[in-house]
Amino acid sequence: MSRQYDVVVFGATGFTGALTAEYLAKNAPAELTWALAGRNRAKLEAVRAKLGVDVDLLIADVEDPASLKAVAEATRIVITTVGPYLRYGEPLVAACAEAGTDYLDLTGEQEFVDRMYVAYHAKAAETGARIIHCCGFDSIPYDLGVQFTVEQLPKNVPIKVDGLIRAGAKPSSGTLSTVVTVLSRGKKGIEAHRARRKAQPRLEGRSVKAAAGKIHRSQGFWAVPLPTVDPQIVANSAALLPEYGPDFRYSHYVAVKQLPVVAGGIAGFGLLAVAAQIPPARDALLSRFKAGDGPSEERRAKSWFKVRFIGEGGGKRVVTEVSGGDPGYGETSKMLAECALSLAFDSLPETSGQVTTAVAMGPALRRRLVAAGIGFETLLVEDY
DSSP states (O other): OOOSEEEEEETTTSHHHHHHHHHHHHHSOTTOOEEEEESOHHHHHHHHHHHTOOOEEEEOOTTOHHHHHHHHHHEEEEEEOOOOHHHHTHHHHHHHHHHTOEEEEOOOOHHHHHHHHHHHHHHHHHHTOEEEOOOBTTBHHHHHHHHHHHTTSOSSSOEEEEEEEEEESOOOHHHHHHHHHHHHTHHHHHHHHHHHHHHSOOOSSOEEEEOOOOOEEETTEEEEEOOSSHHHHHHHHHHHOGGGOSEEEEEEEEEESOHHHHHHHHHHHHHHHHHHTSHHHHHHHHHTSOTTOOOOHHHHHTOEEEEEEEEEETTEEEEEEEEESOTTTHHHHHHHHHHHHHHHHSOOOOOOEEEOHHHHTHHHHHHHHHHTTOEEEEEEEEEO
16 A cells, blocks of 8 residues: 555544654654644644654544545554544544555444444445554453463364453553443443444354353452453454354453452442443543543553463463553553554554454564563463
């Protein structure tokens, strides 16, 4: 594809967008041609000056479809950090699907992912665009971590994988805003998911399921079901990749040391769910999560995450772990930028339409992330 740019970072003046641009400025190869995009030229110029790079600035606004069309037609790949995506994301997805331009975002909004599949998967498949959602902490550690685990299990057998998350970090304002938004749109989210299931092809001769699971002890922790977008992304990958076996199940948990913390967390989540249904309370919560805000560099340096996967199939058990630093900001911007570099430079499978990181990039992206300091380790392989 002959375009003026390889990559455009849309939303580069926001906190995570600026971190993504900073990562590209420090780590992208010299042959990468890229640009910054946003609606405020002065703020874009400030970001460019801080980065000390000579890149073009593109003025674009989600409320100006012509400007998004111009961006999509000028580049091979668009990175967007402009959320909440249910509010701001669709016009750019539409522009990229129409132009045959690869699209990457950081959404954790399952409803958005489902709605974009129904509306734009067919057009993207026709034009060759790869629409790839959830390219940060939602959901790369789980999507690629499960793929890494499955690779070490026997082939053509039923497979079950559990993922257990631990983290020491402040959740990003975007993540907290997403949680409140998703909780407030429960019925609409269910409707969107049903519409997607009707629109996508049925699996023939295979079964794939994201199973909710129950609270139980695992790996020395209480494993508590975590209702995020991540299990569905894993299931989407499994549905598109036959190597996940004829019968695949994935369950997603947060790992908690003490039972009283589990009880407190469940109670707190219940209160949050109730508050999300009451407009004044919901607005008050959302006003606390200011877009563009984030923790200090010192705070981010102390943050970490570990995700352990327990995979079983064909009489073999495999335990793996994906680990890294600050999940909500530092590692998320790294993952997003490396996704773009992988699409731009790696030899990848032929894919198009709405796909996942495991399907579109898989091991090639994993190798990039390992080189960038994110761990993928095998802790145990045993027969049972």
